[in-house]
Amino acid sequence: MRTYRELFAAPEFTPLFLADTAQVAARAVGGLALGTLVYAATGSPLLSALSMFGTSLVQVVGATVLLSAADRVPPRGAMCALALFAALGTAVQAVPGLPVPAVFAVLLVLGATASLGGGVRYGLLNEIVARDGYLLGRSVLNMSAGVMQICGYAAGGLLVSALSPRGTLLTAAALHLAAAAVACLGLRRRPPRAAGRPSVAETWRGNARLWSSVPRRYVYLALWVPNGLIVGCESLFVPYAPGHAGLLLACAALGMLVGDTLAGRFLPPWWRERLGAPLRLLLAAPYLAFALQPALPLAVAAVGLASVGFSASLLLQERLMALTPDELSGHALGLHSSGLLTMQGVGAALAGAVAQRTSPATAMAVMAAASVAVTLALAPGLRPEKPRPEVPGPGGGGSKAGGLSPTGRPKAPAEGGAQEA
Numbered sequence: 001m002r003t004y005r006e007l008f009a010a011p012e013f014t015p016l017f018l019a020d021t022a023q024v025a026a027r028a029v030g031g032l033a034l035g036t037l038v039y040a041a042t043g044s045p046l047l048s049a050l051s052m053f054g055t056s057l058v059q060v061v062g063a064t065v066l067l068s069a070a071d072r073v074p075p076r077g078a079m080c081a082l083a084l085f086a087a088l089g090t091a092v093q094a095v096p097g098l099p100v101p102a103v104f105a106v107l108l109v110l111g112a113t114a115s116l117g118g119g120v121r122y123g124l125l126n127e128i129v130a131r132d133g134y135l136l137g138r139s140v141l142n143m144s145a146g147v148m149q150i151c152g153y154a155a156g157g158l159l160v161s162a163l164s165p166r167g168t169l170l171t172a173a174a175l176h177l178a179a180a181a182v183a184c185l186g187l188r189r190r191p192p193r194a195a196g197r198p199s200v201a202e203t204w205r206g207n208a209r210l211w212s213s214v215p216r217r218y219v220y221l222a223l224w225v226p227n228g229l230i231v232g233c234e235s236l237f238v239p240y241a242p243g244h245a246g247l248l249l250a251c252a253a254l255g256m257l258v259g260d261t262l263a264g265r266f267l268p269p270w271w272r273e274r275l276g277a278p279l280r281l282l283l284a285a286p287y288l289a290f291a292l293q294p295a296l297p298l299a300v301a302a303v304g305l306a307s308v309g310f311s312a313s314l315l316l317q318e319r320l321m322a323l324t325p326d327e328l329s330g331h332a333l334g335l336h337s338s339g340l341l342t343m344q345g346v347g348a349a350l351a352g353a354v355a356q357r358t359s360p361a362t363a364m365a366v367m368a369a370a371s372v373a374v375t376l377a378l379a380p381g382l383r384p385e386k387p388r389p390e391v392p393g394p395g396g397g398g399s400k401a402g403g404l405s406p407t408g409r410p411k412a413p414a415e416g417g418a419q420e421a
Contacts, residue, residue, distance in 0.1 A: 004265075007136055012128050015186020017144060020121060022179035023083060024145045028152025028253075029159065030090050030172030032246060034103070035238050037165035041100055045360060046352030049235035050345075051103065062115020062338055068206055069198035070119025070330035075127075075190060078120045079183040085113055087176035094169035115341070119334020123193060126321070126329045135318045139264020142256065142314065149253030157246030194327050206331045210324070216332075218381035219320050223313055223336055225378075226280050228343025229371040230306065232351030233287050233364040240360040244296055251300050255307025263311035272315045276382060280375040283309025287368030293361040313340075 008014055031052045039048035069078070089110040093103055122138070129137040159168040196202065210216055234252055237245040259279070267275065286302040294302065317336065324332040347367065354363035 004136075004140065007129065007133060007140060010129050010133070012187055013125075013137065015182050016121070016125060016128060017141065018186070019079060019083070019179045019183040020141055021144045021148050022175050022182065023086070024148040025152045026086070026090070026172040026175035026179065028149045028249075029156040029175065030093075030169055032153055032156035032249065033160055033165040033168035033172065034093060035245075036160050037169075038100060038103065039238055039242070040165075044352075045236060045239035045355045046349070047100070048238050049232075049348040049352035049355075051107065052235055052238070052348065061112045064207070065200050065203060066112075066116045066198070067119055067331055067334045067338065068200075068202035069116055070123055070334040071194035071327065072192045072196060072198040072202075073120070074192060075120050075124040076183060076187040077189075078116065079124075079187070080180045082113060082117045082120070083176050083180035083183060086110060087173045087180065090169055090173040090176060094166040094173070096166060111341075111345075115338045116334065118337025118341075119330045122333040122337065123330025124187075126333070127190070127193070134321055135314060136264055138317060139260045139314055142260040142311075143264070145253075145256070147253070147257060150250045150257070153246045153249040153253065193330055206328060207335060210328065210332055210335055213323060214381075216320065216323050218378060219316050219323065220336065220339060222276075222280065222375070222378050222382055223316050223320070224339045224343040225374045226283060226371045227310065227313060227340060228345075228347040229350075229367045229374070230283050230287065230309075230347070231344040232347030232349075232367045233290070234303075235348035236351050236355055236360040236364055239355060240290075240364070241296060241299070247296075248300060248303050251304040252307040255304040256310040259308035259311030260314060262308075263314045272318070276312050276315045277375060277379045279309045279312035279315070281309070281372060282306065283312065284368045284371035284375065287364050288372075289365075290361045290368070291365035293359075 008017075035048050035052035038051035039045075042048070089106050092098070092106050125137050125141070126134055156168055159171055163171070211220070234249065237248040241248060263272070263275075263279075283306055286306040289298065289302050317333075320332060320336060321329065351363045351367050354366050358366075
């Protein structure tokens, strides 16, 4: 699957695309409105950052309790239920006079339930397009996310002025309802990918199996930590430039859109293996300029350039799928999504805490420096593997470790094999 026409010709990709797009728009509009509402009520950069990205902090709860359900529940029903619950929670946050602690209580509940969404949604994508189309399909979803974030943050800024933050939150709730309707009407019923009932014990066993592989550990850490630290920078846009936060967030989304388009459609495989580390460095390096408190035009340029580096996560997800057996694909992608969002919440909390003691600009530079350091530390474990020498078989023939599956795809390393911890 090499072209966008082939991708959208795949049955059910279009409704999955539309449902995901509506939810991204809802999160962008609602996040900006909630961050503005909390900052106006408290004047705290930390609380404002946490209100925009705080749901991510409790993703770790779902990752340790709920993720076994990602492959053990009917995908359509799960997507509809999660979107409806997000609509309800967002509407509750718009209730006039709701105390700030109650706002954060709702955020915690929404984050815990949303932790299941990534595994369900991206596991379903893996079924709809198969592995040979996963990178292109995920890049299109990311590109759509970039466009919707640009539109959502721009529209959110206008809606906050025209309707008030609470009216904007109700608009976000309506978008979540639209996502539920599209998923219900456009996706077909299909059975769970794995047998058995979801449970905490199954979630722990699946996490342990995924985490036991040394190559997968490096991929997960590279997916989570550099990205999360840079999202911490983004969480400070409201206190850094209160009147222009929507512009900065929109430019970040535009940069992500450009990067995902290039990585998902135009980079040949041999370039993908080599550009991962440079792209993760690009994600952080431009934010170092915030140590000088740049004027708005320079800040916009730095943010847009840096966000091209988010495309590194696409390349890492392709590697993760090559290292993961099919029956764990939803769980693996859910762990990636939950861990990523958790680290984004941690990044927002750390950035807010540093900004409380210094300034938003200084905090962004500190987070960027930490992201660069982590990328450099992980680089040795993510270098492309050299081809292994052939091992003579019993009949004198040779066989390569790894090799191809009967379908022609690269085999995932055997669980417990030479690459396992």
